[in-house]
Amino acid sequence: MSLNILEITYLIASLTFVIGLKMLSHPESARKGNLIAAVGMLIAVIATITIYQPFDSSKAINYGLIALGLVVGTVIGTMMAKKVKMTAMPQMVSFFNGMGGACAALIAVIEYQNHTIGVGSGFDGELLVMLLGLIIGSVSFSGSMIAYGKLEGKIKDRVLPMNQLINMLMLAIILGLTVYKMLGYGDSMVFYGLLVIALIYGILFVMPIGGADMPVVISLLNSFTGVAAAFGGFLYGNKAMLTGGILVGSAGTILTILMCNAMNRSLTNVLLGAFGGNKAG
Amino acid sequence: MEQLLNYIGENMEMIYFLILAILLGVEVISNVPAILHTPLMSGANAIHGVVVVGAIIVMLHASPDNYASLIVGFLAVVMGTLNVVGGFVVTDRMLEMFKKKPKKS
Structure with a gap:
């Protein structure tokens, strides 16, 4: 019975996300839309803590840490968001986006520890979902941090020789290792190897892109984190995680393309723009 | 191959859900004016902070003597909360600028 209540609160949360996103795309209702989505989020979080698992006093420390984590995150998040200058908003968004990506990756890391792997027992859907959450979350985290650093002026634009080639190569390695792991080979070293490679890939992915194009990249990484959250769901x-994540994943991708259109450029042009940009400048 | 089909079969409901949500996401934000691009990105950023629910679930599953899981899970909760709270507050601040100024002033 109580689990049904939990499902209903997730339904409500999912609805607020859809309605919130819709209202956010109209100037008159945008602020209210943001508020509605925030209320939905609060409901989902409170319901998860109170209903998901009956309180068990032997797990008091878990509840204490959850509460502490929520308080610490809320205090720091509010302070950072209130203090930031209006002109520094995009990098702030990028920073928070990176936090979400890291959160998704960490969830995959812990769940992997608890996951029993049957070697050669065929297709393991849970493992695939974990690997995808890990990779996309990590890329989003390191990429967002670089984007943040660039907009803050702490990181200069640097292009490695043959950067795009190296990126393609790394992407191929990530794909290869994922398939290798999915076929049941390799121990947890492969898993952590993937984590490290994905982090490096995120850095190299954002590094060559010019500072003026950062908002587009942040929007793209934003949709990455959405997808990573959906895999967690x-x-x-x-279902709340699934809707919230995938909505942002698809809406974010469309938004990225709209932003490119607004600048009269194509997404490929922005992502590979380092070459053109250097020639022009 | 059979396990793959079984996995898809077992999760058919979720897969339907996934596909419909993708289409809904595309539908919901088409026709957004350029001035709202950044606030919309920021609002969407806060919404994917729902991943914090996953971090809380991880913490509820963790055994109280598994310190490694507890520490990593705690970090995940903090980061997820940063994403949610920071995201919504930043979006609100951005949208504050759109507020129509009172005519008298």
């Missing part, structure tokens, strides 16, 4: 069969 898939792992737990959690």
Whole structure:
């Protein structure tokens, strides 16, 4: 019975995300839309803590840490968001986006520890969902941090020789290792190897892109984090996470393309723009 | 191959859900004016902070003597909360600028 209540709160949360996003795309209702989505989020979080698992006093420390984590995150998040200058908003968004990506990757890391692997027992859907959450979350985290650093002026534009070639190569390695792991080979070293390579890939992915194009890249990484969150939702069969994540994943991708259109450029042009940009400048 | 089909079969409901949500996401934000691009990105950023729910679930599953899981899970909760709270507050601040100024002043 109480689990049904939990499902209903997730339904409400999912609805607020859809409605919130819709209202955010109209100037008159945008602020209210943001508020509605925030209320939905609060409901989902409170319901998860109170209903998901009956309180068990032997797990008091878990509850204490959750509460502490929520308080610390809220205090720091509010302070950072209130203090930031209006002109520094995009990098702030990028920073928070990176936090979400890291959160998704860490969830995959812990769940992997708890996951029993049957070697050669065929297709393991849970493992695939974890690997995808890990890779996309990590790329989003390191990429967002670089984007943040660039907009803050702490990191200069640097292009490695043959950067695009190296990126393609790394992407191929990531794909290869994922398939290798999915076929049941390799121990947890492969898993952590993927984590490290994905982090490096995120850095190299954003590094050559010019500072003026950063908002587009942040929007793209934003949709990456959405997808990573959706994989987390898939792992737990959690519909609030699934809707929230995938909505941002698809809406974010479209938004990225709209932003490119607004600048009269194509997405490929922005992502590979380092070459053209250097020639022009 | 059979396990793959089984996995898809077992999760059919979620897969339907996934595909419909993708289409909905595209539909919901088409026709957004350029001035709202950044606030919309920021609002979407806060919404994917729902990943914090996953971090809380991880923490509820963790055994109380598994310190490694507890520490990593705690970090995940902090980061997820930063994403949610920071995201919504930043978006609100951006949208504050759109507020129509009172005519008298």
